[in-house]
Amino acid sequence: MNKPSRRVHYLSATLHLLPLVSLMVSISLFSQVIIGAPALKPSATAAPRYLFLFIGDGMGPAQIKLADAVLENGHALKMTSFPVLGMATTHAENRYITDSGAASTALATGRKTTVGTISMAGNHLDTLLTIAEMAKAKGMKTGIVSSVGINDATPACFYAHTPSRSNSYDIAVQMASSGFDYFGGGYAEGNLPENRQKAPAFKGDIAERMRSAKYLITHNRIELQKVKPGIRCWAYTGYDAKAAMDYAMDRNPENIALDEFTREGIRLLDNPHGFFMMVEGGKIDWACHANDAAAAAHDVKAFDNAIAEALAFYRRHPKETLIIVTADHECGGLSLGNRTNGYDTRLSLLRRQKISHQRFSEKVSSWKKSGTVTFPMAIDSVNTYYGISMKDADSTLALTPANYKTLEEAYTTTIKPESTDIFTSAVTGLLNVRAGIGWSSNAHTAVPVQVFAIGKGAERFRGFYDNTDIAKKIMQIAELKKDAPSRINQVNKHRLILPQ
Known part of the structure; x- marks a missing residue:
C-alpha cells in the first residue's frame, strides 16, 4: 500500500487546525467587544470624520502678519504653522468687492450669489444646500460658533436661507428648525426688540422657540460646562448692542472667549459619527471697518486661539480630522x-x-x-x-x-x-x-485671501482657486452627499439647487 505524501499530511494537519484558529479569532474579536479593546485604525482611504472650517471675517494676509508682528516675541500664530497653504478669490456674483453674505454663501455652498444674500441663488428663488446641512444629513453632529451675533451673515449662511442678510429675525427663527446641535458665541441679533418689530411675520421669542426645539440655553461659562454631550445647546455670553461679543482686547474675564466656545463645542459634538464645526472670528472685520489695527491684531490672535483648540483635537485624531482656515474677504485695505x-x-x-x-x-x-x-x-x-x-x-x-x-x-x-x-x-x-x-478703505476689498489646511485631504487646498472651490473640496474629501434634508423643503418653498 502506498504511503501518504507529505502534501497529504500537510493538508490533513491544516484541516485539523482550522477549528482552533477559528476559535482563537472568535475569542479575540469577542474580547475586543467585551473588554473594550481599541477600535480598528481608520482606513487610509476613509473620509475624515471631523471637519473644522474657520473663517476670519475681514482677515486678509496683512491682518495675519500684523497679529504675528504685534504678538510678544517668541510666539507665532498656529494657523501659519499648517503645512498646506493656498489662496482664494472672493468676488460675488454681481460685484467684484463682496460682502459676508455672498462670500460666506460661496464657502458654505460652493456657489456664487449676489451681495447680501444668505445661501440662496442670486435670483432669490432657489435655495442652496450648505455643507453643514449635508454633514447633518450624513449623520454628523453640527456646530456654529461666532464672535458676532449668531445670526450675522457668516454664521447664518451655514444654517439659514433668506434673500437678505437684513432679515435677522427670520434668520434667527431658522436656528431652531435647522436641527444643528450647537450654537455658540454672540446672541441672536434678530431677537433684539428693534429687529423683532421689523419682522414681517413675528413667530415668537427666539429663546422660547429654541427651548421648544429641545435646545438648552446657557448664558455663562459654568452653565455651558455643565451641558452633557448629546444635548442640543445654544450658548452665548455677554454681548453688545448688536448682539456681538466684545473685542478680544476689551473682554471681561467673566465672559466666555472664542476659544472656550470652540473647546466646549468639540466636547459636546464629539461622537463616533463625527462632526462639522464652523467657527468665525467676526470682530476682525469690525475692527478693520473702524481702521483699528490693535483691535484687529488682538481678534486675529483670539481667533487663532480657537484654531489651537481644533489643532489639539487633530493631534489626538490625525487620520480622521481636517481643519481649514480662511477668510470671507479682506477689509480696510490694510x-x-x-x-x-x-x-x-x-x-x-x-x-x-x-x-x-x-x-x-x-x-x-x-x-x-x-x-x-x-x-x-x-x-x-x-x-x-x-x-x-x-x-x-x-x-x-x-x-x-x-x-x-x-x-x-x-x-x-x-x-x-x-x-x-x-x-x-x-x-x-x-x-x-x-x-x-x-489703510486704504473703511470697507471691504477684493484682495485674495489665504487658505491654511492640515489633516486628512489637506493637500487638495494647495494652489490658487475661487472661494467656491473651498466648499467643493470639502464636499469631495468628506464625501458629503448632496441629498436635500427634508427640513429645507419645510423652511423654504423655493426650488432646491444642489451643488454642482
Whole structure:
C-alpha cells in the first residue's frame, strides 16, 4: 500500500487546525467587544470624520502678519504653522468687492450669489444646500460658533436661507428648525426688540422657540460646562448692542472667549459619527471697518486661539480630522507700511493701545453727555489708553504741536450736540500712522485671501482657486452627499439647487 505524501499530511494537519484558529479569532474579536479593546485604525482611504472650517471675517494676509508682528516675541500664530497653504478669490456674483453674505454663501455652498444674500441663488428663488446641512444629513453632529451675533451673515449662511442678510429675525427663527446641535458665541441679533418689530411675520421669542426645539440655553461659562454631550445647546455670553461679543482686547474675564466656545463645542459634538464645526472670528472685520489695527491684531490672535483648540483635537485624531482656515474677504485695505513713514515701521507701538476704538468711543460719548471733560482731561485719557502724550521718553509717541492742534479741533467738533465722534478716529489713526500702518478703505476689498489646511485631504487646498472651490473640496474629501434634508423643503418653498 502506498504511503501518504507529505502534501497529504500537510493538508490533513491544516484541516485539523482550522477549528482552533477559528476559535482563537472568535475569542479575540469577542474580547475586543467585551473588554473594550481599541477600535480598528481608520482606513487610509476613509473620509475624515471631523471637519473644522474657520473663517476670519475681514482677515486678509496683512491682518495675519500684523497679529504675528504685534504678538510678544517668541510666539507665532498656529494657523501659519499648517503645512498646506493656498489662496482664494472672493468676488460675488454681481460685484467684484463682496460682502459676508455672498462670500460666506460661496464657502458654505460652493456657489456664487449676489451681495447680501444668505445661501440662496442670486435670483432669490432657489435655495442652496450648505455643507453643514449635508454633514447633518450624513449623520454628523453640527456646530456654529461666532464672535458676532449668531445670526450675522457668516454664521447664518451655514444654517439659514433668506434673500437678505437684513432679515435677522427670520434668520434667527431658522436656528431652531435647522436641527444643528450647537450654537455658540454672540446672541441672536434678530431677537433684539428693534429687529423683532421689523419682522414681517413675528413667530415668537427666539429663546422660547429654541427651548421648544429641545435646545438648552446657557448664558455663562459654568452653565455651558455643565451641558452633557448629546444635548442640543445654544450658548452665548455677554454681548453688545448688536448682539456681538466684545473685542478680544476689551473682554471681561467673566465672559466666555472664542476659544472656550470652540473647546466646549468639540466636547459636546464629539461622537463616533463625527462632526462639522464652523467657527468665525467676526470682530476682525469690525475692527478693520473702524481702521483699528490693535483691535484687529488682538481678534486675529483670539481667533487663532480657537484654531489651537481644533489643532489639539487633530493631534489626538490625525487620520480622521481636517481643519481649514480662511477668510470671507479682506477689509480696510490694510498695509504694513505707509506713505508717512516710508520704510520705517514700529508695529510694537500698537501694544500701547489698551482698549478698542469702540470702547474708547463709548467713553467719549459719556464725556459728551456729562459736559465736564475738558480737552486736557481727554488728552490724559489718550495717554492712558493709547500711550500717546505731550511728553514721552519715546519720541515716536510724543505729540507734536501739530498733532495736538489736530486732536483739539477733532475733540471740539465731537462734543457738539449733533456731531459724530471724529476724535476717537483721529486718536486711533495717529497711533496707526506712528506704528507704520496704512489703510486704504473703511470697507471691504477684493484682495485674495489665504487658505491654511492640515489633516486628512489637506493637500487638495494647495494652489490658487475661487472661494467656491473651498466648499467643493470639502464636499469631495468628506464625501458629503448632496441629498436635500427634508427640513429645507419645510423652511423654504423655493426650488432646491444642489451643488454642482
